[in-house]
Amino acid sequence: MDPGMRWAAVLAVLVGCAPEPTTSETGTEPEVRVDGMLTTTTWSTRSDQDGEVDVPIEVGDATTSLMVSLSTTQERPILLQLIDPSGEVVLDERDWRGDEKLTHAFDVLRKTNALNWPVRRTDEPLWAGTWHAIWASEHQEGGRNPDDGVDLVVMTKDDPDPAQATITVRLVWADGVELGVGHEAAVQAAVQTWQRDWAAYGLSVDATFHTSDMDPTLPFTANGDLAVEAIAAEVADPGDIVVFLGDSMVYKPGVFGTGPNTPGTPYPGEYHFVAVALDMFIDPSGAISTDLARLLSETLSHETAHFMGVPHVVESDWARYDALPDTPRCTTEATCESQAGRNLMFPFSQCKPSCPVRTLTPDQVGVLQHYVGAR
Ligand SMILES: [Zn+2]
Incomplete structure (x- = not known):
C-alpha cells in the first residue's frame, strides 16, 4: 500500500463513510457489470511517474473481442502496446506511424480514446489469460502527464456467433x-x-x-x-x-x-x-x-x-x-x-x-x- 492509499483508508474510517466508488487520490476498486455477452469493468487509477498506465484485461475462454478505453484529465490518452498473456507484444504503436490506419487509439486529440481488439480478421485472436494494454497520458505537445487521473472502461464480449x-x-x-x-x-x-x-x-x-x-x-x-x-x-x-x-x-x-x-x-x-x-x-x-x-x-x-x-x-x-x-x-x-x-x-x-x-x-x-x- 503506498502512502496515498493509507491516507485514503484512514480518512474513510475517520468520517465513517460507506466505501462508495468515487474517484479518490489513488483511484477506485473495479466495478463489474454483465449485460448478456458483454462484461464491462470500470475503475479509476493514476498514470505512473512516466505518465504511463498498464491496464490488465482478463480474457476468458469464450471471449472473442475486447475494448479498453481511457479517459484522462488532459489531452490525450495514447496506446503504446497491447501484450498477450505470454508477454508477446501483438500491437505496437511504433509499427503504425506509416500511411495505414488500423485504429485511432495511437493518435487522437481527445480526452477519451479506445482500442477494440481484434480489429481485422487477420489479427491475432484473443485467448484466455491476462492481456495488458499499455497507455500513455500525453499532452498536446507530446510530453507525458505523470500522476494523471485516469478513468477506465474495459469491455469483453463472449460472442458464440460473430457472423450474426x-x-x-x-x-x-x-x-x-x-x-x-x-x-x-x-x-x-x-x-x-x-x-x-x-x-x-x-x-x-x-x-x-x-x-x-x-x-x-x-x-x-x-x-x-x-x-x-x-x-x-x-x-x-x-x-x-x-x-x-x-x-x-x-x-x-x-x-x-x-x-x-x-x-x-x-x-x-x-x-x-x-x-x-x-x-x-x-x-x-x-x-x-x-x-x-x-x-x-x-x-x-x-x-x-x-x-x-x-x-x-x-x-x-x-x-x-x-x-x-x-x-x-x-x-x-x-x-x-x-x-x-x-x-x-x-x-x-x-x-x-x-x-x-x-x-x-x-x-x-x-x-x-x-x-x-x-x-
Ligand atoms: Zn468519415
Missing part, C-alpha cells in the same frame, strides 16, 4: 428537432434503408428514438460534453451506440455527420456520440430528395461504422489508407473515385449524377463484427 450480430442504436433528438417539418418521416425512412443495407451483412440494426434537451446545434462535437454523458446514461446500456439528431453543427458547419474516435467507446461518457445535422438533408418545407434521403441513411451508417472502428478506405489526400487487405491502394482522386467511390467508407459522397448505393467489403464487415457493441 445486433447493433443497438439509440437515436436521440436534440431539443425540439423531432418537431421539425418532415424530420421524423425522413429519419425513420433513412433508418429503414440502413437496416435493409446492413441486414445483407448479417448485421441487425436495432433502433429506438428518444427526446432530449440537447442544444440542436450540437456543440459537443468539438470537445465532448458532460451533457452527452448524462443523456447516454439515461438511454443507453453498455455496448449501445448513441446517435444525436440535431439541426446543424455549430463548430462544423457544412458537415453531414461526425463522431469522436475510430473506434468510439459505447459506454456513457463525454464522447459517447455519433452526430448528424438534419438541415443538410431536409429543407425547411420538410422536403427531402431521393439522393439526400440515401445520403442521410449513409451518413448514419458511415458515422456509426467509424464509431465501430472502420476508418476511411482512403483519406482525401489519396496517400493514407485503412489497414484492410481487401480495400484498394489508389493514389489519385480519379483512381480512388473509380476504385472506392462506391464504398460506404469513402471520405465523401459521390453523387454524379445521382448518389450510388455504397457498400462494405468483407474485411470492413469483419471490423464491425469484432466491435464489442455488435452482439
